[in-house]
Amino acid sequence: MKPAPFDYYAPETVDEAVSLLQRLEDDDVDAKILAGGQSLMPMLSLRMARPEALVDLGKIKTLDYIHEENGVIRIGAMTTKSAAEDSVLLQQKQPLLHAATQHIGHRQIRNQGTVGGSFAHADPAAEYGAIAQALAMEMVVVGPDGERVIPADEFYLSFLTTDIDCSEVLTEVRAPVMSEGTGWAFQEICRRQGDLALAGVAVTLKMAAGNCTDVVIAVFGVNAIAARLADAEQLVNGSAPGEALFAKAGETAAAALDEPITDVHATGEYRRSLIATLVRRCLAEAVAGAA
Ligand SMILES: Cc1cc2nc3c(=O)[nH]c(=O)nc-3n(C[C@H](O)[C@H](O)[C@H](O)COP(=O)(O)OP(=O)(O)OC[C@H]3O[C@@H](n4cnc5c(N)ncnc54)[C@H](O)[C@@H]3O)c2cc1C
Known part of the structure; x- marks a missing residue:
């Protein structure tokens, strides 16, 4: 399919783009910003989006x-x-x-x-x-x-x-800037390399006197908005690292997810199990990096 017709604008400054967007909004014209087009162009071609005007930022x-x-x-x-x-x-x-x-x-x-x-x-x-x-x-x-x-x-x-x-x-x-001594890990599971992830996890932490501190665990792909998982973070914070702790944190993270997305690619329960595994693996990797 091809996109529905639209007017095309290519401002050369941010001020010009903002004035244009404001004018279009005042005139009740449904306008969309175009950047690299890697998400917007497929949506236009599939007519999942039908803006009346595109404001291309490519010249800014x-x-x-x-x-x-x-x-x-x-x-x-x-x-x-x-x-x-x-x-x-x-x-x-x-x-x-x-x-x-x-x-x-x-x-x-x-x-x-x-x-x-x-x-x-x-x-x-x-x-x-x-x-x-x-x-x-x-x-x-x-x-x-x-x-x-x-x-x-x-x-x-x-x-x-x-x-x-x-x-x-x-x-x-x-x-x-990542502070000195921070261990970190980023892991995701996709059906094929380059696909959008079914689920993924980012972890950062530090080590102090043999214990994990400043633990951050963020997940994506499982709900509408990526989120930090406070219960799992608290479990690991102040504790000595080890496989049992990482596995427990994975289970805690998975249990905290509220109705993970079910779609054609995976069920919500499968995504929940991925989070348990990825949190466990990311914690181990981040601790190794921090140490
Ligand atoms: C085959 C394929 C695989 C992909 N895999 C992944 C993946 O694994 N992970 C992933 O994250 N993405 C993936 N993408 C999406 C890709 O990363 C897009 O580049 C990205 O989502 C949008 O960036 P863009 O510059 O192309 O924005 P566009 O497609 O031009 O715009 C996307 C949206 O953002 C708005 N927008 C863009 N820039 C601005 C701005 N400066 N201010 C306000 N609004 C703005 C647009 O109006 C539009 O609504 C994939 C895309 C394809 C085609």
């Missing part, structure tokens, strides 16, 4: 950067995922975000798809959802009233839905 070159400022890594929304994958800064200073990027689709998808597009699309199976929660990332949006900085736990509202308003543009995502 100022949104393509990765740099560090005062312990925070800032990534422009139009930076491609392959640029993030190739970034030595990310690899060295935020290896969890870097590792998750490598799991997104295939290299060809990452060449076109943008970092901002993945956060904005808010697919429950998107790796970046879990990374946003695990790292307490911040999203910067610019709209007619200026800039807003949205913490990750307020950014994702529901399935494919974020707090970005119709006349706002996501311009930047921010992640802290």
Whole structure:
């Protein structure tokens, strides 16, 4: 199938894009932002989305950067995922975000798809959802009233839905530099390499006096929004690591899931069992890294 007809706009600055989006909204025109098109174009072609206008951000070159400022890594929304994958800064200073990027689709998808597009699309199976929660990332949006900085736990509202308003543009995502001594792990299960994950887990922790501390466990692919699992985190926090603890944390994490998604790819119960296994494996890997 081919997309339904739409008007096409290609602003060259963020201000121009915001003014355009506001005008279209005032005129009751259903407009969508186009970034790398790796999610939006298939949705248009399948007519799952039929916007009357597309606002292509491809000409806004100022949104393509990765740099560090005062312990925070800032990534422009139009930076491609392959640029993030190739970034030595990310690899060295935020290896969890870097590792998750490598799991997104295939290299060809990452060449076109943008970092901002993945956060904005808010697919429950998107790796970046879990990374946003695990790292307490911040999203910067610019709209007619200026800039807003949205913490990750307020950014994702529901399935494919974020707090970005119709006349706002996501311009930047921010992640802290990983602190010294942090162990981390990222694992997911897909039916085929490059597919969206059935379920996945991100873990960070530290070790102090032989015990796990600062434990963060985030899961994705199982509910509409990626989430941290507080019960499993608390179980591991302050405890000496070991296979029995990791297995118990996996069971606790799985039990905490509220009605995991059932779809054509897997049942909710299968996804629950994947989380138990992945949490156990990620904890072991993160402890080994921290030690
Ligand atoms: C075969 C295949 C496999 C894939 N596998 C994975 C995978 O494993 N994991 C994964 O996470 N994704 C996967 N994807 C999706 C891919 O990562 C997309 O690149 C990503 O979801 C969207 O990024 P984009 O730049 O292409 O955005 P687009 O497709 O252009 O836009 C996606 C949505 O975000 C909105 N948007 C984009 N940028 C902005 C912005 N700056 N401000 C406000 N709104 C914005 C658009 O309006 C649209 O609603 C896959 C895609 C394909 C085709």
